[in-house]
Amino acid sequence: RKEVEQDPGPFNVPEGATVAFNCTYSNSASQSFFWYRQDCRKEPKLLMSVYSSGNEDGRFTAQLNRASQYISLLIRDSKLSDSATYLCVDTTSGTYKYIFGTGTRLKVLA
Amino acid sequence: NAGVTQTPKFRILKIGQSMTLQCTQDMNHNYMYWYRQDPGMGLKLIYYSVGAGITDKGEVPNGYNVSRSTTEDFPLRLELAAPSQTSVYFCASRNGLAGGVADTQYFGPGTRLTVL
Numbered sequence: 512r513k514e515v516e517q518d519p520g521p522f523n524v525p526e527g528a529t530v531a532f533n534c535t536y537s538n539s540a541s542q543s544f545f546w547y548r549q550d551c552r553k554e555p556k557l558l559m560s561v562y563s564s565g566n567e568d569g570r571f572t573a574q575l576n577r578a579s580q581y582i583s584l585l586i587r588d589s590k591l592s593d594s595a596t597y598l599c600v601d602t603t604s605g606t607y608k609y610i611f612g613t614g615t616r617l618k619v620l621a
Numbered sequence: 622n623a624g625v626t627q628t629p630k631f632r633i634l635k636i637g638q639s640m641t642l643q644c645t646q647d648m649n650h651n652y653m654y655w656y657r658q659d660p661g662m663g664l665k666l667i668y669y670s671v672g673a674g675i676t677d678k679g680e681v682p683n684g685y686n687v688s689r690s691t692t693e694d695f696p697l698r699l700e701l702a703a704p705s706q707t708s709v710y711f712c713a714s715r716n717g718l719a720g721g722v723a724d725t726q727y728f729g730p731g732t733r734l735t736v737l
Contacts, residue, residue, distance in 0.1 A: 543723040554711055554728035555664070602723035607652060607671050608679070609726055613663030
């Protein structure tokens, strides 16, 4: 089993829709995660942190479910500019290395 | 404050040629990383460093070498380029000293390498 797994998508949603995707992780001791966003042909950039208590930043909400070992990202009122690949990152499984998922691609359609 | 910078942005190599990809960060970060990303795929860790003079292999180190003589610079050397090394190469850095709290990993803009 991969350390971090994501559905590659693409998730095609209309503007204004709410979309959510999950990321499963294999290390039961992991406690800290990030969501990164990567635009086409660009470098990944931090979107938000994911803590046990959850995290909300505007239209974006991240949750951690430790019992089922997954994290989620919810995007409300999707914008065309949200179209990107979203990478899940486990920050505690590796000693010095963050473990990146392969990403979920989101396309927001006009 | 430029963050993580990489040069060159693009490069085309012939099979068997060698080159060095440059990476510099101005945030005084301890940890630095090199990844490759093939089209439509995830990031694969090539090498990483936890401080000047200390480097270690990632999951795909074959065909590459690194050095870390200063905190700021972490060049990646490709010897005897092969078509399989055609990829986008990202350098990244983070502080790594945040009292146990995960800190942001910053990426450079990438180098697009084609080997023909």
